[in-house]
Amino acid sequence: MNPFVVTIDGPAAAGKSTTARAVARRLACLYLDSGALYRALAVQVLRRGIAPEDREAVGALVRATDLDLVPAPEGTRVLVDGEDVSAEIRAPRVSEAASRLAEQPAVRERMGEIQRRVARSRSVVVEGRDTGSVVFPDATVKIFLDASSAERARRRWRELRERGIEADLAGVQADVERRDRRDRERDLAPLVAAADSVVVDTTGLSLDEQVEKVLGVIRSRRPGEPAAGSV
Numbered sequence: 001m002n003p004f005v006v007t008i009d010g011p012a013a014a015g016k017s018t019t020a021r022a023v024a025r026r027l028a029c030l031y032l033d034s035g036a037l038y039r040a041l042a043v044q045v046l047r048r049g050i051a052p053e054d055r056e057a058v059g060a061l062v063r064a065t066d067l068d069l070v071p072a073p074e075g076t077r078v079l080v081d082g083e084d085v086s087a088e089i090r091a092p093r094v095s096e097a098a099s100r101l102a103e104q105p106a107v108r109e110r111m112g113e114i115q116r117r118v119a120r121s122r123s124v125v126v127e128g129r130d131t132g133s134v135v136f137p138d139a140t141v142k143i144f145l146d147a148s149s150a151e152r153a154r155r156r157w158r159e160l161r162e163r164g165i166e167a168d169l170a171g172v173q174a175d176v177e178r179r180d181r182r183d184r185e186r187d188l189a190p191l192v193a194a195a196d197s198v199v200v201d202t203t204g205l206s207l208d209e210q211v212e213k214v215l216g217v218i219r220s221r222r223p224g225e226p227a228a229g230s231v
Contacts, residue, residue: 033126
């Protein structure tokens with residue numbers, strides 16, 4: 001069977017990562033975490049003492065660094081020049097640096113190349129904000145996962161509380177809506193549902209329900225058929 005690509009895009013706290021990971025497991029294919037690649041580059045940038053805003057140095061580094069995602073029993077492993085940095089990429093300072101790196105055209109171009117390389121030899125479920133609109137415009141199935149800002153704020157708030165972090169729900173919702181505006185209005189690869197994507201609204205759904213809904217869309221689609229619509 002030829003490798004296939006399923007893209008799952010959407011705004012912050014829409015449940016993309018958790019859903020994509022579960023869907024990939026159900027389909028027995030690789031979960032391609034696009035954000036992990038940016039964090040892996042951030043690890044290298046910080047190790048080298050390069051300022052994330054130094055576009056010339058970052059551009060040279062991203063071209064010289066071998067980044068890869070490989071399947072493993074415990075999930076997808078993230079490699080930088082062959083070294084497993086899967087644990088290191090979750091550090092807060094790495095996430096902050098990755099966010100600044102993602103604003104650079106040279107970085108986004110290189111990350112797109114890496115994701116397409118990974119998908120050439122295996123089927124993948126990839127999540128992000130521009131995977132269907134920019135990185136994989138010819139993906140087999142494109143899904144745009146969405147939910148109301150209030151729902152997404154509640155999810156993020158519960159997640160923070162489970163991690164022992166006190167947060168004000170109204171403040172979390174304001175942060176979510178601020179992130180939405182920034183992602184949708186940015187000049188480089190803005191957050192947008194691809195014209196041929198299926199919009200899946202997960203407001204009020206449990207994780208199991210939204211995974212089943214996404215799997216239902218995937219099972220119903222075939223290459224060459226029109227895929228636009230909403231669920």
